[in-house]
Amino acid sequence: MKLQNFIKELLKTRIRLLALVSKEKAGNSAFRIFCTPLGKARYAITPILRSAENLSLSFNQVPLKGYRWNNGAGKKVLIAHGFRSHTQRFEHLIPLLTAKGYEVLAFDAPAHGLSGGKQINAIDYTTLVAHLTVRYGPFDAYIGHSFGGLAVALAVSELPGNAALKMVLFAPAADTEGLAAGFLKQMEVTDPAVRLHFYNNVERLSGKTLSWFSIKRCLPHLKSAVLWIHDEEDRITPVKEAREIRDLHPSNIRFIFTQGLGHSSIYRDTAVLQQVAEFL
Known part of the structure; x- marks a missing residue:
């Protein structure tokens, strides 16, 4: 398994475990992952x-x-x-x-x-x-x-x-709505409450719904x-x-x-x- 796929599996597990404790924490964690480039690409000058x-x-x-x-x-x-x-x-x-x-x-x-x-x-x-x-x-x-x-x-x-x-x-x-939906599908986030908290981050940060972007x-x-x-x-x-x-x-x-x-x-x-x- 490639390292990036291994990391994705770990992140999926993290979201599932958090959902057992708090739907809000799971949704917030999923949003942070969505905004985080996996494997930051550096380069030579x-x-x-x-x-x-x-x-x-x-x-x-x-x-x-x-x-x-x-x-x-x-x-x-x-x-x-x-x-x-x-x-x-x-x-x-x-x-x-x-x-x-x-x-x-x-x-x-x-x-x-x-x-x-x-x-x-x-x-x-x-x-x-x-x-x-x-x-x-x-x-x-x-x-x-x-x-x-x-x-x-x-x-x-x-x-x-x-x-x-x-x-x-x-x-x-x-x-952006399509990208978010694709991400949630890839991460196997199907719980409606977790998904709701994921999307709530956009409104909290911008005062706008995801469709605005x-x-x-x-x-x-x-x-x-x-x-x-x-x-x-x-x-x-x-x-x-x-x-x-x-x-x-x-x-x-x-x-x-x-x-x-x-x-x-x-x-x-x-x-x-x-x-x-x-x-x-």
Whole structure:
């Protein structure tokens, strides 16, 4: 059994045992696990990262590691990586973006890469994108993958005048409710009371229900030009979410559906990156 699967089995057991004592504690524990990247991925500093200006930031008392390239360029772009990912996995985008005249900014999210912290949720990631926009922006464009794509879409939808911006979304986590339901199924959490306490954490932390954290919900407020790229065989963020939004015919979103790239190769594919360059 792989180590990660072994850890998941232990966590399932923990939730079941807690449920025997307290449904609330079991639900709260399940939510903390949902927000915790298993096996934090660290990385070595590569030549491209070494060429960047190093940035540091304290966010919610958590130290974050950041990078900036091409400081002072005429345009600015922010990159937001996905869950259990980090900035280094997107370094191949830097030459493309600087060639397009962008100053590029990227931070490892809390609990990711070389940043501190143990947990991250959609509330905090969205707030972080908004905070980076105030501190280092304004940005002319945003690039987000998976969980980072959701955070970018939610944050940008709250910006006044966002119609002037561009966004590239690689396989965004469009539906947080679906992700949560998938997690609870994977962790075999079937007790209605435990599930209720799981969801209550979202309202306690944000004052909103989980359905608020969806791209479909924020579409009326999202006027930016969007390039949405999703693979038909994505097993992490199902393509059906992208198709549901496409069928609403949003005039500002251009959809590209690929075949066989999955969830992670999609932002490395040469043909895809050529379309991204043309869009930006």
